[in-house]
Amino acid sequence: MSPRRYATVGLLALGAGLLPVTAPAVAAATAAVCEVAAPGALEVRAKPGAAAAEPAVTSDAKDLLAGAPAASPSAPGSIVVETWVHVIRTGDGRANGQLTPADVQAQVAALNAAFAGTGDGVRTGTSTPFRFRLAGTTDTVNPAWYAMLPGSRAEREAKSALRRGGKSTLNLYLTGLGGDLLGYAYFPTTGRGKDVVDGVVVLNESIPGGAVSDYAEGDTAPHEVGHWLGLYHTFQNGCSTANDRVADTPAEAVPTTGCPVGKDTCTKDTGLDPVENFMDYSYDRCMYTFTPGQSARMDAVWQRYRAGA
């Protein structure tokens, strides 16, 4: 892939309530993430300077778990998520987005490692209840779908054709994207209106061993699946007490770029910025864990929105 693909900065027209983030992304993003996102809202992971979009903002009452009864915790590894991987490409060969079965397996393995608490291999993360079973793959040559930016006609057409299963099935699209996006996902909903777009889209060259330097350990998929399971960014709501609605992720004022371990942007909040967390924007090499609180939240969101659906 041409490196220029990742240097392009443009604006995504995503409608009222979605705030485009222009370069410099970190400064611009600060004001865009100060509320809790609505169910069904779009979430993205983007490279610095990207034309990213943050979710529509609503009141705290719209938190995904507001009013939900306390969920019984599921045992580590006890929830098996049927997973379909859809490869979309423009032609033959890696430069055209073609991936091998081994590439797909490597991405699913990275996803499983992330949720098993063995992300980055040598590190100790949180063992969540989630495992991902590759139910099948599809392979589609369609240049019109390759960018499938959020909110686009291409996105809707591709997903209408390829999506399998219901809310409990993970549909993971590996494609070319654009606009410096690494991936995007939607929060779960109780209604049916968002069912077609429900799923996770990940830049193909962010898979393990991909061509996107600093973002090629396959960590974009767990980040986006974290959103798919109801997690907010660790910098959601900045230094506020509620922050990302997870008690054990230290509050963080702005998204992290790179691997500045030891940074502390919310000095009144106990704990250093969670740059190692999958729900920050750090480089893949220092991103390797969810927290127990995030695991419990994903478990509860799964039980409320996706289990059996």
Ligand SMILES: [Ca+2]
């Ligand atoms: Ca702090």
Ligand SMILES: [Ca+2]
């Ligand atoms: Ca990593």
Ligand SMILES: [Zn+2]
């Ligand atoms: Zn995100």
